Amino acid sequence: MRVLIIEDEPDLLTSLAQALREEGYAVDTAANGDDGLFSAEGTDYDAIVLDVMLPGLDGWEILKRLRKTKKTPVLMLTARDQTRDRVKGLDTGADDYVVKPFDLEEVFARLRAIIRRSANKTTNVIEIGEVKIDTAARIVLLKNQPVEVTAREYSLVEFLALHRGEVVTRTQLYEHLFDENENSMSNLLDVHVSNVRKKLGAEFIATRRGHGYCIEG
């Protein structure tokens, strides 16, 4: 899962980005509104964490312009907790909001929720055959037994599971699993896929030559 954080307070931005990376997200950051809108429009993020008060374009304006081209789920960070601010945010097209000061756990949970909703899933658990993926606990179960997976492997499984039945291209996978700072080798993805197949069964991820990967079912 790849997310974009648009936040102008540097200390908040670095710690949020670190925390989300440690949660297994690929994280891009922007410190002002103009950069943020540019990134948001240029990449298919799984979610955007957007601060309202920004130098340059403010959060409302970014949201308004972004909604003309993209349906990326947006979690607003706002320092104003008055109803009209929240209503304004939701009406402008935000998917959810968190009021500052917030707990990281809440940000994580809301982020998971908006990503899940955008993939039309209503529960945290995705079942594919004998494999169960708990997106809240970020664990994978095979025949109800926990399977040890790395954060990157988990992200790969989760992304493919959320797009179950679709063919996901390698480019898409690169876009969603790695952030802009990772100069990843093209075979890194193959390594992750191969590791997942070893742990969950060779048929779990099907390869569509010349197209990409797919979880059937």
Added chain:
Amino acid sequence: MKLFKSIKWRLQIWYGLILVVVLAGFGGTAYQLERNRQFRRIDDELHRRIGVIGNALHRPPMRGPNGGSQPFDRPPRGQFPDDGPPEQNERPPMFREFHLPEQDAHFFDSSDPNQFYFSIAARDGRALARSTNQPARQAITKGAANPFMAVNTISPRASNPPKPVPVFTFDNHREIAEVLPSGETIWIGCSVAPELKELRRAKLNLIGAGSLILLVGLIGGWWLVSRSLRPVSEISGTAVKIAGGDLSQRINIAEAESELGQLASVLNSTFARLETAFAQQKQFASDAAHELRTPVSVILTQTQTALNRERDAASYKQTVEACQRAAQRMRKLIESLLALARFDAGQEILKRVPFDLSKAIADSTELVQPLADERSVKIFVKAVPLEITGDPERLAQVFTNLLTNAIQYNRTDGEVRVSLASQNGLAVFTVADTGQGMAADDLPRVFGRFFRADQSRTGGGNSGLGLAISKAIVEAHGGTIEVVSEQNAGTTFVVRLPIV
């Protein structure tokens, strides 16, 4: 006793009392006038009859059937007194007999509702003659000293001889007396019962009409008072709603010209100012809370991330440093808020010491020089030595704040021009930058609390309170601060301080 505290009731009671007094005065006067008219008419009648009797008395006696008069011993309506016919030799011959002439008989007609009667007494008080219808109690029977008689006089009409005539009124009767030059006294009386009855009717009419007018007046008065006091209830109703917390309420002013209308508009403008002050206060509190949210978020996120797993020392150090920055920012904000609160409450105590303003400016310039170097901004100072009395530290804070703003909102390689001069007994300090200037809409809000030209908070820990505090400090020194700005050309702040 709520009734008597109500203005409405008090007005109504006073109004009613005044109306009663006026009506009673009018009614009483009308009654008195009517009474006087009636009695004057009666008195005129009595006078005429005195003349008639007097004439009849002095006319020589005429005997014989051809005479218009009748003999005294068989008068139609007059007769001898009860004590028998008088002796002929005991009185003057001309009064031996009294004839009421035929043509005068109608004056004493018994069918007249006033029942006129007469009585004649000799000089020595003996009764000479009297009419049959004379009532038992009569003024003459006991002389003028009858205790039941009210003795007064009436002023005769202009045509009558100007001689006061005694008038007696008793038991529904009125009598007058006249002493003839020859010594006899003539009494003429009549019943005034019809007049008294008439007067009683008039009195009842007056009371009835008065009561009706009083009733109409009271109803009208109630209507008037209610009408004129209606704005008061409107005002108090609105005030109650405002006291209840709805500050947006205003008094509906229907009659702006009346005294109450003027009061209402004064109250309305007071309410408006109250509402604005409340809104500002609310906005201020909300802004202050908002300013504190970001540093708290930083501390929470930093510490929660750091505690998520074991980290190396460098990583913990970063976290602690970030927390320190956030805490410093909060401290600065809290200090600014407290300073503003003290200025608002008039509790900020300023030093009053003489010092050289140009030196304070030089110090401030030196302080901001590193920031200017960082942004490649050049500072030019043109200051004359100028001594004023005031708080050197607080004023230095103003200069530093204005200089910092001028550097921060400048373009790279821009200029800041500082000048200090004396002008009309004022120390005039200006700071001009070559930044992008401010929108005309923003200028009135520049000195407001938490105003920021670009809505960002990355302006070097700028809280948005600096200019508000600067304004408070300058004004506490009796000075003024203003701003001139031109878009894309720059902004100039001018501080004027009195030289004391």
